[in-house]
Amino acid sequence: MKAALHNYHARMQRVLDHIDRHLDDDLDLDAVSGVAAFSKYHFHRQFTATFGLSVHRYVQLARMKRASYRLAYRDAHRVTDIAMDAGYDAPDAFARAFRQRFGQSPSSFRKAPDWEPWLAAFGPLDNARSKLMQTIYTPDDVTIRDVTPTPVAIMEHRGDPATIGATIQRFIAWRKAIGLSPSASPTFNIFHTDPRTTPSAAYRMDLCFGTDRPVEARDERIEAGTIPGGRCAVLRVVGNTDNLEAAALYLYRDWLPGSGEDTRDFPLYCQRIAFFPEVPEHEAVADLFLPLA
Structure with missing residues (x-):
């Protein structure tokens, strides 16, 4: 059966x-x-x-x-x-x-x-x-990767997660205006807070792209920063990458306690690899990084 x-x-x-x-x-x-x-x-x-x-x-x-x-x-x-x-x-x-x-x-x-x-x-x-379409993750889906430091330009989203679309619009428009497309520089999101446990007004996430050159703010509040190097547990998410909650929950609730690893003092983050609607939604790809000590 x-x-x-x-x-x-x-x-x-x-x-x-x-x-x-x-x-x-x-x-x-x-x-x-x-x-x-x-x-x-x-x-x-x-x-x-x-x-x-x-x-x-x-x-x-x-x-x-x-x-x-x-x-x-x-x-x-x-x-x-x-x-x-x-x-x-x-x-x-x-x-x-x-x-x-x-x-x-x-x-x-x-x-x-x-x-x-x-x-x-x-x-x-x-x-x-x-x-x-829910993916059942296993320990075999998680790899340990040594990543190098990545200088990034950062646009912060603060507030209700439901309004992230407006920040994404501004991020895309700004990135297009300065001529750095996703094919030319990697795209990252840094998750400073957990939407399940954080009041909507205090939710914070960074939209970033990798670049080592000075960038023009163009009337936006832009900061320069670095995603630090070091060991990370990496879980690839394929499909509905709008919502990475299930993958994050697996890393924290299931993988981490059984791995013997400790986390490092940097938030969970992801790299966007393939984007919907450029690819069909079930082919969108994001790598989720859990920094390790």
């Missing part, structure tokens, strides 16, 4: 990966059910029973999430192209659907996103993915 359930979940996982990889294609019921090798006559009910969303609704939300990321973080993408990629035949149809879901037009969201309704709108999608 356990093997059969594992096989069933693996087939459903293939479906989610296929949808993420083919958001620009015609994802009709015949094609999607064929990926899982399920009968098309029953697959729709199976999918809905498993994920709490119909196939059509899941695809809609996945496309709209990618569209919203492009609007907020990729200003070179035209709204018309984003609308077409989201499966709409015309920009006005996309605008109506976008406003209905987020309470903003695509253009106003691009200028000043309201992140609270955005988070609420994608709750069903995140819940659906968390049912089968």
Whole structure:
């Protein structure tokens, strides 16, 4: 029974990966059910029973999430192209659907996103993915790495974690203005506080990129700093890298007590390796670093 359930979940996982990889294609019921090798006559009910969303609704939300990321973080993408990629035949149809879901037009969201309704709108999608897309980590997934010191430029986010999107927008715009793309310099986040135990107003996270040259602040509050070198436990996260809580919990609750290691006086941090929406969401990659004594 356990093997059969594992096989069933693996087939459903293939479906989610296929949808993420083919958001620009015609994802009709015949094609999607064929990926899982399920009968098309029953697959729709199976999918809905498993994920709490119909196939059509899941695809809609996945496309709209990618569209919203492009609007907020990729200003070179035209709204018309984003609308077409989201499966709409015309920009006005996309605008109506976008406003209905987020309470903003695509253009106003691009200028000043309201992140609270955005988070609420994608709750069903995140819940659906968390049912089968949670990774079970083991000690074999953790490597010990000696890292070298990395000079970085830092933009601080302080306040409600739900508003981190606004800081990311400013970070991307500033980085683009000074001409240092993610392909030219590594991207890091430093997690100074735990969102589960810290009041929202006191939450603090740094957005950084590696550079050893002086940088222009350009009306932003930018600091120079260094991610120190030393031994680190490193856990690679593939998939939904927006939320690294499960990986961090594994490192602190499970791996660290059994490892015999002690932590160093520097916060948990991550390096962003592959970014959504440049890659399908299930192919996004982040390395989580736990500094060791």
